[in-house]
Amino acid sequence: MLAPRLAAAALALICAGCAGQQGLDAPASSGASMTAQAAERGQRLASATCASCHATGQAGASPLAAAPPFRDIAHRYPLDQLEARFAEGLATSHPAMPAFVFRASEIDDLIAYLETLKAEP
Template sequence: MGSADRGAILVRQRCASCHAVERSGDSPMTAATPFRDMGVLYPVRDLQEAFAEGLVTAHPAMPPVELQPTEIADIIAYLETVSGTGPGR
């Protein structure tokens, strides 16, 4: 099981320049989905496979993302927390 606290650190370091990663606020890049919406738009657990394979999107500004298994678990835990879709919501 991942740590939402460690996931928060990761997304603030690696994702916040484009995505809104907190419970409120706009994404710095308008086309970047806020993290709080990802758990509503997609089953967060389904994103685990995408993270493991390396995120590659059709969006030209999105860099390729490669994560270690522990980082994936931490980001999943954070996404569940920030979107309110995780266990104990």
Template sequence: MRRFCLMLGVLLGVFTVPDVRAQDSVERGKALVTQYCSGCHAVGPKGESPNPIAPPFRKLSERFPIDALEETFIGSIDTGHPGMPVFKATQDQIDAIIDYIATVME
């Protein structure tokens, strides 16, 4: 019985830890886009962008498939675009931002 409980605990740990990590990544991504992007972009599931020419993050799928966002963000975040401050993002930060955006995309 003890062996079964140990195995069950290991299995439950394997299945719950990634969920916690994924949630942490989404929360980090939300914090990053709130800090660096929300001055121009609507970063949540509702609302208009403060800058009318800045697309809401939930509508980015109309321009880019989610799997192409990493390359797009590497170019945009590292080099900026007119009116956008340069933000030197690490790979972990880019992954977290993409994880968050995936939760708000239409």
């Protein structure tokens, strides 16, 4: 009688260990999914806010010749510096560039999108 209970307890511990291991794997894939979602939101924000002057995609010229494409910006500037500039209120000395103020979540999304552009050759 003790042997079946012992076997059942051992099986329960093994199953619990496997379930715990699966739980450890989930955050990594979940984190990647969250980053992809942030980048997608950043792309939509860039398209809605910036695309009238800047090329926001992985190809194409900017509608305003003086406005660098986002893919060039991603390679030209350290993203942590851009993040700080977004947080301070993005403004440039170029008179045609409007001043933008982004929420923290929007900044995170824009940086996530710029990271995808930076990853491209």
